[in-house]
Amino acid sequence: MITSLDIHRINRWVSSLALGLLLSQAALVVRAQPAAQSSEDPFATPDWVAPVAPWPAVSENVSQAISKILASPGVQKAMNFLKEDDPQTLKETVFLSEIPAPAFNEEKKAKAYMELLKKTGLTDVRMDKEGNVIAVRKGSGQGPTVVIDAHIDTVFPLGTDIKVKVKDGIYYGPGITDDTRGMAAMLSMIRALNANKIQTVGDIIFLASVGEEGLGNLRGVRAFFAENKNIDAAIIVESFPIGAAGIVSTASNRYEVTYEGPGGHSYAAFGQVPSAIHAMGRAIAKISDLDVPKSPRTTYNVGIVKGGRSINTISPDAMMEVDIRSDGTKELADVTKQILAIIQQSVEEENKRLGSQSLKASIKLVGERAGGTTPPDSVIVQSFLGATRANNEKEMVMIGASTNAGIPISLGIPTLIIGSGGRYAGFHALTEALDPTNAFKGAQIDLTMLLSLVGVEGVSAPLIAAKSLAK
Ligand SMILES: [Zn+2]
Numbered sequence: 129m130i131t132s133l134d135i136h137r138i139n140r141w142v143s144s145l146a147l148g149l150l151l152s153q154a155a156l157v158v159r160a161q162p163a164a165q166s167s168e169d170p171f172a173t174p175d176w177v178a179p180v181a182p183w184p185a186v187s188e189n190v191s192q193a194i195s196k197i198l199a200s201p202g203v204q205k206a207m208n209f210l211k212e213d214d215p216q217t218l219k220e221t222v223f224l225s226e227i228p229a230p231a232f233n234e235e236k237k238a239k240a241y242m243e244l245l246k247k248t249g250l251t252d253v254r255m256d257k258e259g260n261v262i263a264v265r266k267g268s269g270q271g272p273t274v275v276i277d278a279h280i281d282t283v284f285p286l287g288t289d290i291k292v293k294v295k296d297g298i299y300y301g302p303g304i305t306d307d308t309r310g311m312a313a314m315l316s317m318i319r320a321l322n323a324n325k326i327q328t329v330g331d332i333i334f335l336a337s338v339g340e341e342g343l344g345n346l347r348g349v350r351a352f353f354a355e356n357k358n359i360d361a362a363i364i365v366e367s368f369p370i371g372a373a374g375i376v377s378t379a380s381n382r383y384e385v386t387y388e389g390p391g392g393h394s395y396a397a398f399g400q401v402p403s404a405i406h407a408m409g410r411a412i413a414k415i416s417d418l419d420v421p422k423s424p425r426t427t428y429n430v431g432i433v434k435g436g437r438s439i440n441t442i443s444p445d446a447m448m449e450v451d452i453r454s455d456g457t458k459e460l461a462d463v464t465k466q467i468l469a470i471i472q473q474s475v476e477e478e479n480k481r482l483g484s485q486s487l488k489a490s491i492k493l494v495g496e497r498a499g500g501t502t503p504p505d506s507v508i509v510q511s512f513l514g515a516t517r518a519n520n521e522k523e524m525v526m527i528g529a530s531t532n533a534g535i536p537i538s539l540g541i542p543t544l545i546i547g548s549g550g551r552y553a554g555f556h557a558l559t560e561a562l563d564p565t566n567a568f569k570g571a572q573i574d575l576t577m578l579l580s581l582v583g584v585e586g587v588s589a590p591l592i593a594a595k596s597l598a599k
Contacts, residue, residue: 170553171563173369173524184505186514189591193580194514196588203579203587206320207572213316214568218299220244221312221562222292225304231281231344234259238280241311241336248318250334258351261336265318268585271330272360272594276317276578277349277532278310278548279340283556299562305552309562310365311336313548313571320575329583330360330590340532346497349532353539361508361581361592362536362543363574367552370570372524373512374545377534378425379460379499380453385411385471389487391437391444402478402487404446405435411474412448418470420463424456424501428463449494457500457538497530498538507591508542508581515576519569542592548574 197203224244229237238261245253245263252264261280282303284290292301314334321328333356337348353359368374387404412430420426428450435446450467454460468491475489502509504526516523529545536543549570551563583590 170559170561171551173372184509184513186510186517190507190510190514190580191518193588193591194511194518194576197576197579197584198518200584200587202324202326203576203584206324206326206575209320209323210316210568210571210575213319214564216319217312217316217567217571218564220315221304221309221564222299222301224311225292225301225308226290228284228286228288228290229281229303230283230285231339231341233286234280234338238336238338241280244315245318245334248315249322250318256351256355258348259338260348260352262352263318263334265321265328265332265334267328267330267332267582269329270594270597271328271583271590272581272592273331273333273356273358273596274361274363274578274581274592275333275335275352275356275359275536276314276363276365276574277335277337278314278365279307279337279348279532280311281338281341281344281348282306282308283341284558288558297563297565299564300559301562302558302560304560304562305367305550306555306560307340307366309367309550309552309567310548313365313567313574316568316571317575317578320571326579327585328579329585330581330592330594332578332582333359337532346532346535349535350498353535353541358596359536359541360595362533362541363508363578363581364531364533364536364543364545365548365574366529366531366545367555368527368545368547369524369551370547370549370573371516371521372547373509373526374529374531374533375502375504375509375526376455376529377499377501377537377543377545378453378455378497378530379457379534379538380451380495380497381460381464381493382452382495383450383467384492384494385448385450385489386492387435387446387475387487387489389442389444389484392442394440394442397442400482400484401442402482402484403442404487405443407474407478407487407489408433408435408446408448410477411471414470414474415450415467418463418466421454421456421459424454424459426454426456426459426463428452428467451495455499455501457498460499497534499530499534500537500540502537502543506542508544511577511580511591512544512546512573515573515580519573519576521569521573546574546577 339347550567
């Protein structure tokens with residue numbers, strides 16, 4: 129049974145884990161540049177997001193597409209629309225943020241969001257079996273299908289005071305930035321497209337997903353991508369600072385390994401029965417000698433060991449917990465395979481030495497997160513860079529995190545994690561806050577990028593190829 133206190137503790141643990149991941153990822157890419165902001169400002173761009181220069185160059189093809197899109201009168205009007213729509217977007221951010229939505233309890237907020245989507249004029253709005261809200265804006269045909277996602281759920285249990293409070297222009301509310309601002313920004317983008325009758329070539333799917341946080345274990349996007357095999361690119365909107373993008377989603381496998389044997393007296397049964405602890409020791413020694421790739425960063429850890437009865441008992445039981453992670457899907461699979469083989473081998477060796485068959489090990493998968501890395505030179509990264517520069521913002525490091533992006537990245541779908549505007553502080557904490565000053569600028573970058581990927585009829589061809597047309 130999980131109490132709300134447990135959930136809170138787990139959530140805190142998850143958030144510190146996420147921050148740890150961010151820090152470890154950032155360390156890989158941050159060049160030696162001092163973070164130029166004071167540590168007193170909770171809204172300061174965190175120093176793990178120091179600007180990196182130069183980013184990969186943007187190809188001719190991509191910058192041309194973005195110039196054409198931004199020069200088209202329809203898109204220019206849409207960009208102005210986003211600015212004028214900013215107060216409405218903020219109102220909706222507050223409205224949605226005040227509806228409780230811990231993982232597995234997203235329904236009320238999801239339904240409210242569906243109503244807002246319908247108000248934009250979109251007709252193809254539905255809820256899938258998992259509880260995700262899916263809204264489709266059709267292209268003219270023969271184009272790619274691009275999904276843009278923001279998650280509905282928050283880390284805050286039912287009963288948390290989530291009433292938004294405003295002080296000196298700052299909006300305080302648990303969940304307001306992670307990820308409610310993203311949901312509201314998508315509404316504004318749809319309105320901007322519809323009001324200016326922008327006809328895209330490819331289809332855009334606006335996805336509000338369930339189960340991103342903690343124990344939700346990405347169930348929403350997992351179900352979405354299992355059902356929708358035609359997705360050509362994925363944009364994951366998270367509470368990232370403007371200009372920052374994530375290309376890495378660290379994947380992990382976690383195991384609980386239990387050794388069981390007959391046990392016996394340390395003197396009387398010596399040489400006759402295998403020891404659960406000795407076998408596990410063999411495994412740990414071999415695991416700790418494994419060489420793993422530095423890039424993509426791949427790690428392992430035996431974090432917990434338990435077992436034994438007394439100093440003079442050949443142990444009938446031993447248990448260890450093993451955590452394996454990688455920024456590469458194949459590398460994670462390789463190391464996992466090696467570790468599972470080592471465990472099997474440790475049982476065989478201990479049994480063989482004692483001429484026994486009585487020792488067994490059982491392996492339980494207790495955690496699994498998909499992930500991988502989007503190549504920095506891929507079109508989706510280029511499109512983001514081009515869109516950021518064209519909107520006169522500074523790009524930042526390609527940070528990573530454990531987010532919804534893990535699922536599409538692991539499926540080989542071009543995926544990028546980006547922000548949606550505004551400044552954020554204290555996410556996953558009760559002090560979570562949004563500074564909405566010029567928040568529309570995030571939506572402008574996002575829309576520019578989205579349009580360049582799907583293409584605009586009569587203006588620019590899609591930058592992303594459609595899988596469905598590749599046959
Ligand atoms: Zn989030």
